[in-house]
Amino acid sequence: MTNQEIKTIQSLHKKKFRKELNRFIIEGRKIIEQSLENQPERIQQVYALESEQNWLTETALPVTYISARELEKITVLQHPQGVLAICTMETSQAENTTFQLALDTIQDPGNMGTILRLASWFGVDEVLLSIDCVDIYNPKVVQASMGAIFTVPTRYVDLEKELSAANKPIYGALLEGENVYTASLKKECILLMGNEGNGISPALQQFISDPISIPKFGKGESLNVAMASGILLSEICR
């Protein structure tokens, strides 16, 4: 690899340069395979150790084989997985917007990735993200999403505008909400989830048509936002 190549890839660790270059990094065979299956055209270039050659030669991907030392320089992972790819950032348009998940100020990359993975699993048609959510191309989000970034359409929006224009139920997790296990839930909806520490912001709470909550059966103070999202999506889909 040339020094320039290394520098360019390193710059993609930062949001500013991802935006400028319209590229982001994915790492590991699993996520690359997810991308290949869903949006192969987005993979621009693969960098891999020789040890990955077996499966890579069966793909049509452009691969540069590099040394472990070079990989060390460009990886975003603590334990690099032997293969890394540069992808383009264009987001896929939602084909329909029946079942939407709206995220208000989700800031932890691990939570965001987990929620995108859930959205993919439960067949959410589109994820709406408030402007101050963490960047979904943040490497930690990408890794935690397990490639869901290639299967779920996402859109950064003015959530206030978006929710005020909605003409379907807006479910929001609020402490005093209706028991989610007895509430009658439709899949044509927007499920609104709030920030890790502060919940759904007051400016957005007014748009909730159906407040719901997950009853506690034991002890413990709370469920984290990713877990709550999983249980609510599961309830909406079941």
Added chain:
Amino acid sequence: MTNQEIKTIQSLHKKKFRKELNRFIIEGRKIIEQSLENQPERIQQVYALESEQNWLTETALPVTYISARELEKITVLQHPQGVLAICTMETSQAENTTFQLALDTIQDPGNMGTILRLASWFGVDEVLLSIDCVDIYNPKVVQASMGAIFTVPTRYVDLEKELSAANKPIYGALLEGENVYTASLKKECILLMGNEGNGISPALQQFISDPISIPKFGKGESLNVAMASGILLSEICR
């Protein structure tokens, strides 16, 4: 703090010494408060920055105020939270064992902590851990559990022996299991969850009386074991 004190606390970062000294570390106000609420007698000693004095003086806890530099030396966190406590390791006996969660070789500390937090929330009476599960007193487990370690009885056991002796339904998440949304589930049960990569080990699968599975509504390859636990516990409790 004396050098000896610092060394002793540092040694608790390792399982071997936790076992030897029968002590483990908890950090942050939230977890200490959880402990105070549930098993205050287990807190042996608190180390805190002066900035924590306000709330600590309202407790009866033995506190040594230390410098930020001292805290740096004993903390297990990347971003220390200003207060750390040493607790005893005795596990609480389960008062009843109606609703049990059995964990087979859960190895990721974050997953283990998250699952304990879920067990607490959903009122699991006892968590059975296979011998090769990660140590629940591992600092990363303790942090991820958000104090659930003080509210959920846990026991390391020979799972094979334990499951073979059970006389109630044993639910296990298997790919070919019955749709969890239509299965009729009782709370008098053992829910068996398997390893992150390999699932439930073949030696234990034979004990599953009711295989269940979470249907996929969209794309994505899988749910992680903590998320699957959350959804299954939610289904059992609802």
